[in-house]
Amino acid sequence: MQPVADTPSALPHADRRAELVKAQDLVKQFGGLRAVDHMSIALHRGEMVGLIGPNGAGKTTLFNLLAGSLTPTSGSIRIGGVEVAQERPERRIARGIGRTFQIPRPFAEMTVLENVLVGSQNQAGEHIWSNFLRSGRVAVQERQAVEKARSLLDFVNLSSLEAEPARVLSGGQRKLLELARMLMADPETILLDEPAAGVNPTLLELIIDRVLELNGQGKSILLIEHNMDMVARLCGRVVVMAAGKFLTEGSPAKVSRDRTVIEAYLGEVTV
Numbered sequence: 001m002q003p004v005a006d007t008p009s010a011l012p013h014a015d016r017r018a019e020l021v022k023a024q025d026l027v028k029q030f031g032g033l034r035a036v037d038h039m040s041i042a043l044h045r046g047e048m049v050g051l052i053g054p055n056g057a058g059k060t061t062l063f064n065l066l067a068g069s070l071t072p073t074s075g076s077i078r079i080g081g082v083e084v085a086q087e088r089p090e091r092r093i094a095r096g097i098g099r100t101f102q103i104p105r106p107f108a109e110m111t112v113l114e115n116v117l118v119g120s121q122n123q124a125g126e127h128i129w130s131n132f133l134r135s136g137r138v139a140v141q142e143r144q145a146v147e148k149a150r151s152l153l154d155f156v157n158l159s160s161l162e163a164e165p166a167r168v169l170s171g172g173q174r175k176l177l178e179l180a181r182m183l184m185a186d187p188e189t190i191l192l193d194e195p196a197a198g199v200n201p202t203l204l205e206l207i208i209d210r211v212l213e214l215n216g217q218g219k220s221i222l223l224i225e226h227n228m229d230m231v232a233r234l235c236g237r238v239v240v241m242a243a244g245k246f247l248t249e250g251s252p253a254k255v256s257r258d259r260t261v262i263e264a265y266l267g268e269v270t271v
């Protein structure tokens with residue numbers, strides 16, 4: 001991890017009083033492995049926060065807990081003050097949580113447009129849309145959804161590929177497609193899992209630009225990212241995890257100079 005220059009602290013939209021997402025004392029045990037170990041984190045309305053830590057620190061597991069694809073062994077998750085730790089992913093989406101995955105897996109044989117439409121039902125792409133798609137009635141019956149999907153494809157610069165099967169997309173384009181799919185559900189809070197990983201520099205700039213625009217629209221964003229330059233450009237605050245636990249937090253410049261953080265990345269920390 002390279003040290004980074006000082007950056008502006010919080011973005012203008014951040015309202016530090018309003019905690020949109022608050023996880024407290026979260027534990028996730030996989031057999032003998034405690035992947036998340038009494039971790040707490042809060043995301044305020046309009047904030048964009050980086051979540052960093054060495055490989056295996058528990059960042060993606062924490063995302064899975066926040067998004068509802070895993071149930072915590074113990075601990076609390078509140079969204080807008082409501083306890084949701086036991087709720088299923090569909091309920092989290094309805095509560096305004098959207099997430100992207102480290103490795104996007106679009107439906108390879110469906111078109112780019114159809115992949116975005118999947119997001120209007122739910123993020124797992126279950127039931128109703130697949131029925132529509134089989135019967136080929138999407139454009140007729142869900143005109144508004146199609147219009148919205150097209151405008152989101154425009155937002156992520158994929159309009160020209162809307163009729164192509166998703167398998168033709170590059171890794172970076174798949175990340176953009178996933179962003180559009182997730183935005184179909186109008187999330188208030190967005191969890192981004194390594195949006196820069198494996199993305200070429202040109203598309204990376206586009207992703208950064210779009211993430212900034214989403215935050216500018218008031219969306220709260222939690223960003224897992226190993227690219228510290230990107231974290232420094234986007235985030236006023238960074239939370240560091242190591243061995244499943246909260247290690248420290250602060251500005252990108254502060255944490256990148258922090259000795260315990262550097263040691264954690266070198267695998268030398270015991271927490």
Ligand SMILES: Nc1ncnc2c1ncn2[C@@H]1O[C@H](COP(=O)(O)OP(=O)(O)OP(=O)(O)O)[C@@H](O)[C@H]1O
Nearest residue numbers: 030033034035053054055056057058059060061062
């Ligand atoms: N479903 C699972 N079953 C068993 N162990 C798991 C499971 N998911 C994650 N783990 C383990 O939990 C630990 C934390 O993994 P996690 O993917 O959350 O880390 P991470 O910080 O996201 O790492 P990376 O930066 O490499 O993506 C790792 O040791 C991982 O092998």
